[in-house]
Amino acid sequence: MDNLFDELFENSDSADSLDSFLNDNMQEVNDFYNSNYKNIIDSKDSIDNFILSRYKYIEYLDYSKSYVKSFLQILLDICETLNLRSSMLIIIQIVESNNLTIGSRLNAALLFMHNVNSNSVLINRFEAICQNLENAILFEDDDDSKAISTFLNYYYVVVRDTYPHTQFAFQLREKIKKSNFHFLNHTIVKNALLLDYEHIEDIHTITDAFLKKRDFIPAEIYEDFLIETDSDYSYLLESAPANFDAIRKISVRNASSSAITNRGVKILESEQELFDYLKRFGNMHKAKLQSTFASLPDNFPSKVNIIDWGCGQGIASMIFIEKYGANAVNCITLIEPSEIAIKRASLHIRKYNFVNPIKTVCKKLDKLTEQDLQNNASTTIHLFSNILDIDDYNQKHLIELITATQSNTNYFVCVSPDINVIKTERLESFKRYFETKYDSFELLLDVQNSKNSIDSYWNCNNNYKNCKCPNHPFNGCDDQWTRVIKVFSVYF
16 A cells, blocks of 8 residues: 555556556555555655656546546545645646536635745635535535545635745634634634644644544444333334334434534434434435335345445335345344444334344444354345445455455445445445356346436435425435435346
């Protein structure tokens, strides 16, 4: 990993050789991209050298391929993080020549990295930078973390590049304090403002810590079966019918009116968050999963084992059981780092008269071992619902675990929202590994529906509820659902 871009340089004496390297090593590229600032800054010269020396080959890559588009986006993000202005302009030219888009967040980065001929320009672009970041948070990203980290890079550039003329940093701090942009009220921004010039490099440590904020590692790893018992919710569940809609109604009645932060990707840590999540996202998940399971066989030759990766409250397993019945499943393995969520998932599955074994593994993906996943079923269903596109796991480790522990027929059900090209490539890269390594690979479904595109409309909350107004199924609907679905089977 330390010499990834040196390897890229050595293996890219043509566009074809660069494409081949990316096709084989995109998981490592993603892991590098998601590593901390120290790891990336140590490779700064190699990254700059690669872009400046190999830009012609980068330009002539095939940008119809998802991993190529993702790689270009990653290069842009790294250039922003390391303030590689010349390299970033080269990548932007490649973006433009291939008619690609970069999104509002990177447009904000360009405002403090390109055509800045005076310190005053850096300050005067404050409003435009913040508006782009606000747009990214509202309409493009799955949470505010990337936009805030880009703003912290902007603040770092102003403090560092205008020194010793400290009035510019002062002017920027005053603008931040008086601004109405909501994301600027975040504690991480306030902490950054406290740094003086001598300690401004600490902003990268602060940013690293912030981007890991969602990480949650339980104080201990539980080996025993986890299930919610003797709670108010468990008693409410007893009187509800055994179907997802009825179960969700309990959460709807108990949900708060507060908006969910981070678009529901953070690890849930309280019962109120469980209620709010199921109310806000439950119908969308159900609809996605139902459309996904339609690509699976109508029945299986024998009982299947389910591994529900990042199970949350068990939505994917619940919808699977609703289609195939509890008797079609031999056992279920639930994997989830949130103890409160995994206990509720077990409770939900038991509600379906599921008397077979449920194994609970309260860990993050990178903490899993082969002992957690030993499985010799004739057919295994792997449910990856809103988990493969997240940043904080090592995909190579995940794949190695699967290939080391699974056997016979395996169905992989991969479902996520369509957020951006990098996150979509996480799913594509996962699928591509099995597609290239196993002759038994069979693609059953590959669907992508983006937001705010009439050609890509799939569904929305109002349409799901049989709304009859003229804006649905699509006529300018701003709340349409997105999805990226990849379903395939492999025989090990």
